[in-house]
Each structure stands twice: as C-alpha cells, then as structure tokens.
Amino acid sequence: MKALSLTELKNILRSLEDRYDVRAPIRLADGTRALGRLDEGELAVAGGRLPRKPTDVFFPQHDLIFTAPAEGAIESPAAPGKPLFVLGFTAEDLDCLEFIDRFFAAHYRDDLYFRLREGAVVGGVSGYCGEEGRMMRIAGDNCDLELVCDGERFIVAPRSAKGREIEGGIDCAVTDATLEELRQASDLLSDESRRILQKASELIRADRVPDDFWAEIGDLCIACTGCNLVCPTCTCYGVQDRSWRDRTERSRMWDSCQLDGFMREASGHNPLGTEALRSRRRIHHKLAADPTRWGHLTCYLCGRCDAACPTGIGIQSVARRIVSRFA
C-alpha cells in the first residue's frame, strides 16, 4: 500500500488544492488544533480528535440562508467554487457524519447542507496518531479515504471511488505496509463505553430512570450550551434575520436544547420548562428518542461533550451514573 511521511502528506494536500478547497488539522497560534486551510497553520494530523466537531464544514455554526436585496429577487448563497476536501475525521466522527447525512436527506432534503456536502471528499485519520500516539480506531467505509498511521507513516486506504482516484494520483513509493496488524490493534480497543451507553439507553427506554435523577443532573447544568455546540450529531438551529439599508440576510445558527427558550412558545407554554426536563432531553434524545426514530443510538462516543462540559455531565458521565444507579 502507499504510505506517506508527514512531509509527503503535506505535499499531496497542497497538490489537491487545485481541485479542492482543502481543510486539514492545523495548529493554531494558541497551540490548539482545528480544521483549517494549509496556509493558516502547521499541519497537525496527529493528536487525536479535534476539539471542534469537523462536521461544521458542512453544517457551519452560522450559515447564510439567503440575502434579500431591498430591490429585486432573493438570492441563495452561491455553490462553492471547488468542492471541499476535509481530512481529520476520527472513526467516531465519521459515524456521526454518516448519521447527519441521512438526517439532512430525510423527508425534505436540506439544500443548504448538501450545497457544501455534495461532491466533498472526506478523509479519516486513525491508527497510532491519537493523543500521545495512542491508537485510534480504524474507520472503514464511512469515508472516501483513510490515513492510518503506523507510528511513522500514514498508510493510504482508499474507501470509495473518489478515494481510489485520489490515491491513484499519489506519486509515492508503494511500500510493503499493510493494515493487518493495525487493524488487529484497532479491534482490541475497549468497547466498554459503548456497552455502558447501550445499557443506559435500555434503562431509559424501560423507564427505569426516575425524574429525580434528571433533576439532579439539571441542577449541575449551568446551561453553557458547550455540550451541544461540540456534538457532531447535534443539528438543532435557530433562524435570525439581520437588516441593512440595502438588504436583509436570513441565516441559521446552532441552537441548544439546554437553553430555557429552546421550545418556549409565544403563548408562554414551554414543554422544556425546567432544567430537569432539558437535561433529560439532551440525553434522552440520543439514547431513547432517536433509537425509536432511526433504529440506533445517535451518540457515537466522539468524547467531545464529556471534554467540554465544565460540570462533568457529558453523555458518558451521565450514562455511567445511570448504569451504576439503576441497572
């Protein structure tokens, strides 16, 4: 298989810039890693999941819906000049992406999402390039191509026709590197967290988690909305108009079910009127409501809400509490 050094990888990404709007993990001036363009910072593929959800390239925090000039017809935002090439999804991020692709396509196809998503190339990152070189799960088919780090080089594993085409164009020595050992190491990763999440889901769905518990979690929540903002499967948004003399812009912005106004109606009726109900909603939605609707959990344990929550009530933490108390 083809294998790339970091320098080779950087060159390949550079060469893709002719055809794609390339985004990859870079190091920002403050030392954190984020998706960015190659000239915005040093390439920083290794280091584990990115703090911010990478799906925001397709569903940005703030997205223009349309511009309405004072005179004339409404203008929808133009399609991007080049499709996106996005490297930096973990296996869990790719699971999340696969779900929101289905979510945005269901019933009414969300043209704003697919304006950016359609034609985009999605690259996964896995192998020995997690935090402090730890193993990250190998994704498989949920992407166009995957870069699997063997500790030194990135083995290029194409996963789709587009991925194969890009891999075919990579000009580097074919090595004897294989994924075999890496895959075995990936398979050995613990799935304890997943089991706990599944168990918590069963307990919630069996109505074994009492309201007192949600009140307790609600009391801990400071409604900072961090958990929602980092979650790749959180898709809720609000809509806002802003007007200037010559135009009005309507845009959508991520919203959070942890805010009091999320469901409040003009009449004052608020189905999520207490912190207990809102905390329940956050967890219940991914572990009970969505499983009923979609047939599976919609938390893929990317780990971000647990890392972001200042009061320690991310989904894994809550799931553990549920299992230890009510199983």
Added chain:
Amino acid sequence: MSTTPAKPAARSLFVPVDCRIVSITELTPQEKLFRVEFPGGADLGHVPGQFVQVSILGLGEAPISVASSPTRRGSFELGVRRAGTLTGAMHRLKEGAVIGIRGPFGRPFDLERMGGKDLLLISGGCGLAPMRSLIQYCQDNPDDFGRITILYGAKSPEDMLFKDEIRDWEASERYACAATVDDVPGGSCYDGPVGQVTRLIPPLRIDPEKTVAAIVGPPVMYRFVIEELKKKGLAEDRIAVSLERQMRCGVGKCGHCTIEHLYCCLDGPVFWLNEVSGLRGAL
C-alpha cells in the same frame, strides 16, 4: 404522510415565495384573517390541518395553519393572533402587502380515516382557524362524511372567531353546532351558552363506532376534552389532535418542535391520540 412542497424543487427549501395579501378582516381585537394569493393565483396545494411558514423579511418566520379549505380555490386564508414580533408586524400590514410563504407543511387531518364517519370537531380559542379549513372542506364535500358536530369555546364573546360563520353553521341543516364562552363581561349583550367547551360534550349522542373526533385548541384544553370523549367510548385512534410547538424550519431539521421521537412539523401537527398519549409532555 407529509406532502411535497407546492413550489418547484429548484428553489431552496428555505426560500419563501412572495404572496400578496388581497384582503384583511378583523375577527377580534387580537385576531385578523388574511386572504393570501400565490403569484398567478396558483393553488397552495394544502390539505386541511397543514400549516405554512409565514415570512416577513427582517423579522423571520412563524408557522400559521391554513384557515381555508383547498376546495376554495385561487387564494387561501390565515387567521393570525397577535402574539409577538412577527404576528404583531402582520397585524400592521395593509391590503396589497407582500408576505413570504413556505409550505404547505405537516401532516394534515386524515381525511381517509374520517371518510364516511360522523365528525365531532372541537376547537378552542384560535384553534377554530385551522378547524375552519376542515369544516369548509366538509361543507364542500357533503357526501364524504356523516353527521357533523361543531363545538367551539372562546374566552369571552369578544374573543369568538368567525361569528357570522358560526351563526351559519348553527342555522344549517348539515351541522349541529354549539359555541360557548368561559366568561361574559358585565354589559355584554351575549345570550349564548357560558362555560367550558367540555360542558358541551356530555349531552351529545355519539356512536363511538361511527365517529371520529378532532381537537384543536390551547394546550390546557386537550386533557379535559379527551376525558369527556373517552367517557363517550371514543377510542384513541378515533381522536385526532393538532399540537403546537415552537417551529423554526417546518421541515424536520431545526429540532425545536420535537415531542420525544416525533417531529411536530413532520409527523404532525395532526396526530392520532394513540400516537402521542404515551409520550412525555405531548399533551
């Protein structure tokens, strides 16, 4: 059972169509009826129970049920209560003004399951607006349904919507119609029934096998009305309820309208009671 948008797919799902307000009627001090026309007089293409997203540039959007029946062609009507920013601005519009419309959206009344049945149509407050779409539909398709009973409750005589039409329904052979008000302020010349709309149910003679009920009203109304209907032997899958939630997109994306696993904008707003009665916070 959501329907496809009336406008061509090339347009963004989120871009409204400019529609003209051809007439405005004041229904009560809080409610106005807007008659709206699509460009070229095209039909909205809705089914009773569906809603549209009304848009005013600079202020945003609000979901409003269609108050007229699709059988009345060439234009459609919206009964709007002044409740906040957007609905307040609507109330300041003049005839000839342009508003944006997206839709129709949502699951409508299940006309198939209602077909051939006696209908018991119960609404409270502003809920008569969406119910009127169904009532007009029944009026225009008299052979499709059995006996039709209309019950309506308003806060006070002043708050009653569509007073003239209620009078017509009361006078019509086709309908049994009764309206009531919670309170009569001193000095009112109102001489109709007083009390909650639930009080109108016990005297009715209902064949639960042959009857379908529909309820549209404020959240507080549902529990009590449902209780009375159950006493009459009506099964949950014969009671349709139209639920209200905050809505931003109307098309199952923004997440504001969920009721556990259901989306009020997609799976509703009209539900059969058995679909939602077990769900936390639905009613």
